[in-house]
Amino acid sequence: MDKKIIYSISWHPNETKIALVTVNGNLIIYDALKSKLLSQATPIEDQPSYKVAWNQLQPKHILMSSASYRVFLFEFNEKSLKLVSEYKH
Numbered sequence: 426m427d428k429k430i431i432y433s434i435s436w437h438p439n440e441t442k443i444a445l446v447t448v449n450g451n452l453i454i455y456d457a458l459k460s461k462l463l464s465q466a467t468p469i470e471d472q473p474s475y476k477v478a479w480n481q482l483q484p485k486h487i488l489m490s491s492a493s494y495r496v497f498l499f500e501f502n503e504k505s506l507k508l509v510s511e512y513k514h
Contacts (some may be wrong), residue, residue, distance in 0.1 A: 433477045438484050444501075446474035452489050454501060466506040469493045 429447040436443055441458040450472045454463040473492045480486035486509070487499045496512045 432473065432475050435477045435479050435487075437479050438481045440484075442501075444477045444479060444487050444489075446477045446489050448473050450474050450491060452477060452487070452497075452499065452506065454487075454506065463504055464501065464506045466499065466508065468497045468508060468511070469495065 429449050429451065431445050431447055434443055434445045441456055442463065443455050443457045445453050445455070447453070450469045451465055451467050452474065453465045455461065456463055469491050474489050475492065476490045478488050480488070485500050485502060487501055488496060489499070490496050494514055496514065498509045500507045500509050
């Protein structure tokens with residue numbers, strides 16, 4: 426995996442996972458204690474992603490925003506990220 430600038434990091438509300446977004450639009454999920462990559466997704470190629478947040482009430486859901494005027498809702502299940510919906514603003 427190429428090293429890219431990280432714009433935002435969010436802790437899972439109950440576990441040791443972190444979500445981060447990068448300058449090239451990646452959403453990456455790590456296990457912080459094991460230093461292990463769990464999953465990644467790139468919904469928009471070469472567009473910065475500025476913010477990521479775990480849902481505090483439904484921790485399987487993660488939101489990320491991007492420079493493409495879009496917000497993406499992902500579902501995370503242990504080792505996979507699934508794009509659930511996309512909102513354009």
